[in-house]
Amino acid sequence: MTDFIKPVEGRAAVIDGKAAAATIDAAAKAGAGELAAALGRPPCLAVVLVGEDPASQVYVRNKIKRTEAAGMRSIEHLEPADISEADLVALVNALNADDGVDGILVQMPLPDHIDSRRVIDAIDPAKDVDGLTAESAGRLMLGAPGLRPCTPSGCVWLARKALGDLSGRSVVVIGRSILVGKPAAMLFLEQNCTVTMAHSRTRDLPALCAGADIVLAAVGRPEMVRGDWIKPGALVLDVGINRIDAPEKGEGKTRLIGDVAYDEAAERAAFITPVPGGVGPMTIAMLLANAVRAAALRAGLDEPAALAAL
């Protein structure tokens, strides 16, 4: 078993996403070093955050640290929640035109007065490190090469490490967002899994999950997935990042919890990702890897060997 999968007596083995991510960060760092030598500058990743979505704030804070630790340049644009769609598209266009920027990430969700599709599709597909443009999503659907969404890539990478070949495995993906659920389903399908996509209109979700070898929860509802939904021996991937009050830590304190009731699910699953320390760190690892890939592609260079080997 891989060293980031930690057996626990009588319960599910814990998949340590932080440790797993460190191996990918190291590969991204090696690739970034090669590219810095070839380009005369390190790869550069720009992020745009509009407003104050708590999950996005966690992401951006960690993204800055990890990008710099991997020897890349990090740029942040923090914009007020009332920015106009036109101004946001203009910002994306300026980042497209800046030859020193290799990757552009626009944090979701955007405020209601903004059409997120218009903003995302303004991103140059060559810089689409989040894999969300129509071009990237179409390439994923077609099985054509392209930049793949980070969170689903991280989930499939972990699933392959935990279970090996995924052919024939049944997967229930809960949530059908463009960011996580839909691309996760496509990536598991690419691995020859049999995939069911569940959402808010799904009937009898517990019964559906009971047949699944792999359950991926990407809903945004704290501890919605209960332990007795899980098939004994299954793999549980908890994507949810929910910030809840934690008065036990002191007044006004908060903590992060997932979409899965961890202690219950760990009683039945064979493998489980915790929150924090599971899928979240993997998302950032995949983002760094995509930034290096984008920088190489834009320069007409091959994907660095360290990343191709992942």
Ligand SMILES: NC(=O)C1=CN([C@@H]2O[C@H](COP(=O)(O)OP(=O)(O)OC[C@H]3O[C@@H](n4cnc5c(N)ncnc54)[C@H](OP(=O)(O)O)[C@@H]3O)[C@@H](O)[C@H]2O)C=CC1
């Ligand atoms: N760890 C990480 O790296 C990342 C974590 N996240 C986190 O993952 C969670 C999901 O994010 P995202 O996909 O963007 O969320 P969205 O809010 O875009 O999508 C949520 C999905 O959950 C479905 N849903 C809502 N209620 C239910 C229910 N009762 N039963 C079944 N399905 C339900 C919705 O269904 P319908 O379509 O019918 O409305 C929708 O498809 C959030 O907590 C987010 O912060 C997100 C990205 C990365």
Ligand SMILES: Nc1nc(=O)c2c([nH]1)NC[C@@H]1CN(c3ccc(C(=O)N[C@@H](CCC(=O)O)C(=O)O)cc3)C=[N+]21
């Ligand atoms: N376009 C877009 N792409 C995204 O991938 C995207 C997004 N928008 N909007 C917000 C969500 C949320 N998200 C997280 C990624 C990592 C952590 C992360 O690092 N989590 C650590 C937190 C550790 C801590 O700081 O406590 C962990 O789970 O261990 C959290 C949340 C990406 N998202």
